Amino acid sequence: MVAPLRVGIAGLGTVGADVVRLIARQERQLALRCGRPIRVVAVTARSRAKKRGLDLNGIRWLPTPLALARDPGIDCFVELMGGAGEPALSAVEAALRSGKSVVTANKALIAKHGTKLAMLAEKQGVALDFEAAVGAAIPVIKTLREGFSGNTFQRVYGILNGTCNYILTRMEQEGLSFADCLKDAQRLGYAEANPAFDIEGHDTAQKLAILASLAFGTKVNQGAVHVEGIASITPEDLKAAEDLGYRVKLLGVAVRSESGIEQRVHPTMVPRASSIAQVMGVTNAVTIDGDGLPPITLVGPGAGGHATASAIVADIADIARGVRVPPFGVPVARLRSITKAPMKHHGGGYYIRLLARDLPGTAATIAKRLAEQDISIESIVQRHLGPNPESARGKNVPVPVILITYATTEDAVRRALAAVQKDRVISGRPQVIRIEKN
Numbered sequence: 001m002v003a004p005l006r007v008g009i010a011g012l013g014t015v016g017a018d019v020v021r022l023i024a025r026q027e028r029q030l031a032l033r034c035g036r037p038i039r040v041v042a043v044t045a046r047s048r049a050k051k052r053g054l055d056l057n058g059i060r061w062l063p064t065p066l067a068l069a070r071d072p073g074i075d076c077f078v079e080l081m082g083g084a085g086e087p088a089l090s091a092v093e094a095a096l097r098s099g100k101s102v103v104t105a106n107k108a109l110i111a112k113h114g115t116k117l118a119m120l121a122e123k124q125g126v127a128l129d130f131e132a133a134v135g136a137a138i139p140v141i142k143t144l145r146e147g148f149s150g151n152t153f154q155r156v157y158g159i160l161n162g163t164c165n166y167i168l169t170r171m172e173q174e175g176l177s178f179a180d181c182l183k184d185a186q187r188l189g190y191a192e193a194n195p196a197f198d199i200e201g202h203d204t205a206q207k208l209a210i211l212a213s214l215a216f217g218t219k220v221n222q223g224a225v226h227v228e229g230i231a232s233i234t235p236e237d238l239k240a241a242e243d244l245g246y247r248v249k250l251l252g253v254a255v256r257s258e259s260g261i262e263q264r265v266h267p268t269m270v271p272r273a274s275s276i277a278q279v280m281g282v283t284n285a286v287t288i289d290g291d292g293l294p295p296i297t298l299v300g301p302g303a304g305g306h307a308t309a310s311a312i313v314a315d316i317a318d319i320a321r322g323v324r325v326p327p328f329g330v331p332v333a334r335l336r337s338i339t340k341a342p343m344k345h346h347g348g349g350y351y352i353r354l355l356a357r358d359l360p361g362t363a364a365t366i367a368k369r370l371a372e373q374d375i376s377i378e379s380i381v382q383r384h385l386g387p388n389p390e391s392a393r394g395k396n397v398p399v400p401v402i403l404i405t406y407a408t409t410e411d412a413v414r415r416a417l418a419a420v421q422k423d424r425v426i427s428g429r430p431q432v433i434r435i436e437k438n
C-alpha cells in the first residue's frame with residue numbers, strides 16, 4: 001500500500017471548500033491516476049464556527065495557517081486565503097522551509113513574491129504550483145511550462161479578467177454605458193463592491209506578469225507591466241470597432257519587441273474574426289504564439305469555486321505523483337531580470353477617435369499632423385452629426401472622426417495628436433486604442 005499524500009488546506013472559502021469537496025468526490029479516480037490516495041487531513045480558516053456545508057469529520061483543525069504549514073502530519077500545504085501579505089506569505093514560506101510542497105491559487109502572492117518563493121522551493125527540492133492563479137480552470141501554466149518545452153514564444157496574450165470582459169460584452173451587445181454595465185456586474189456578483197482592482201487592469205497585470213515569466217524565462221515583475229483600464233471605453237468606440245471589423249477587449253499582452261519584452265494591459269482592438277474576439281462574458285482565454293505553430297488559444301472559466309478547484313486538485317495530483325518542475329519552467333538562477341519596456345517605442349496599428357471641429361481646413365490640418373509623423377491611414381470614417389445633420393452643419397458642432405492607422409509607433413501617435421490639439425481643430429481629448437493583430 002503506497003502512503004497517501006496528506007494535504008493541509010489553509011482557507012475554506014469559495015475555492016477551499018470546493019477543493020475539499022472535489023477531493024472527496026474524486027477519491028477513487030485520484031488514487032488510480034496518482035498511484036496513491038490523496039487525503040485532506042488538516043485545515044484552517046479564520047472562523048472555526050462558520051457553517052461551510054462541508055464534512056470535516058476526521059479532519060484536524062489547526063489554529064493558524066502558520067501552525068498548519070509547520071504541521072509534521074502534512075506533506076502538501078494548500079494556500080487558499082489570498083493576498084500578497086500575511087498570513088499567506090509567512091505560511092507558504094514556512095511550509096516550503098519545512099520541506100512541504102505548496103499549491104496556491106494566489107496570483108497576488110506569486111506576482112509579488114514568486115521568484116523568492118520559487119528559489120526556496122528549489123532549494124528544498126519541493127514543488128510550488130500555482131495553476132489556478134491564472135485563468136482558474138484553464139491549464140495555461142502547465143501548457144506554457146510543460147506542454148511547449150521545445151518551443152520559443154513570441155507572444156502570449158489573453159483575456160484574464162472576467163469582470164472586464166463581461167462589462168465590454170454587455171456594452172457592445174446592448175449599447176450600454178460603462179457605468180451602467182459596471183452597476184449590473186456588481187448586482188450580479190461579477191464585480192466586487194470596490195471594482196477598481198479589476199477595471200483598472202491590475203488583476204490582469206498580476207496574471208500577465210506570471211505568464212510572461214513562464215513564456216520568456218524572466219523574473220516575475222508586476223511593476224514592469226504597463227497598465228490601463230477600461231473606464232474610458234464608450235459604446236461609440238465599440239460600435240466603431242464593429243463597423244471596422246474589430247472588437248475591443250481588455251488584453252494582457254507579453255511580447256518580444258525591439259525594445260525588450262513588453263508587458264502591457266490595456267483595452268485592445270482585436271480582429272473580429274480572431275479566436276480571442278469570440279470570447280464573451282466572464283470567460284477567460286489565453287493565446288500562445290510560439291515558433292512554427294499557428295497561435296493556440298485556450299478558453300475556459302477564469303473564476304468560480306469549482307473551476308478553480310479543478311486546477312488546484314490537478315496541482316495536488318502532480319505532487320502526489322512526484323512531479324517536480326521548476327515553478328517558472330527554468331531554475332531560478334537562470335531567470336533573467338525584466339524592466340519596463342517604454343510604451344513610446346511600442347509599434348502597431350492604432351484606432352483614433354477625434355471630435356473634429358466643423359471648421360474649414362480641419363481635415364487638412366489633421367492629415368498634415370499625421371503625415372509629419374509618417375503615420376499612414378488605413379481607414380477613416382466620419383460619423384454622422386446626430387439626428388439632424390443638415391441643421392448642425394456650419395454651427396461648429398464637432399464631428400466624430402475615426403481613424404485606423406497602419407503600423408506606427410506610440411510616440412508618433414502621441415506627438416501627432418498633441419499637435420492636433422494645439423491646432424485647436426478638435427474638441428476634448430482624442431480616444432486612442434492599440435490594435436493587436438493575430
Ligand SMILES: NC(=O)c1ccc[n+]([C@@H]2O[C@H](COP(=O)([O-])OP(=O)(O)OC[C@H]3O[C@@H](n4cnc5c(N)ncnc54)[C@H](OP(=O)(O)O)[C@@H]3O)[C@@H](O)[C@H]2O)c1
Pocket residue numbers: 010011012013014015016044045046047048050064065080081082083086087105106107108132133136302303304305308
Ligand atoms: N474565487 C475565485 O473564483 C478564484 C479564482 C481564482 C483564484 N482565486 C484565488 O483563490 C484564493 C481564495 O479565494 P476565495 O475566493 O476562495 O476567497 P474567500 O472566499 O474570501 O476565502 C478565503 C478563505 O481564507 C480564510 N482566511 C482569510 N484570512 C485568513 C487568516 N488570516 N487566517 C486564516 N484563514 C484566513 C477565510 O476564512 P473564513 O472563511 O473563516 O473567513 C476563508 O475561508 C485567492 O488567492 C484568490 O485570488 C479565487
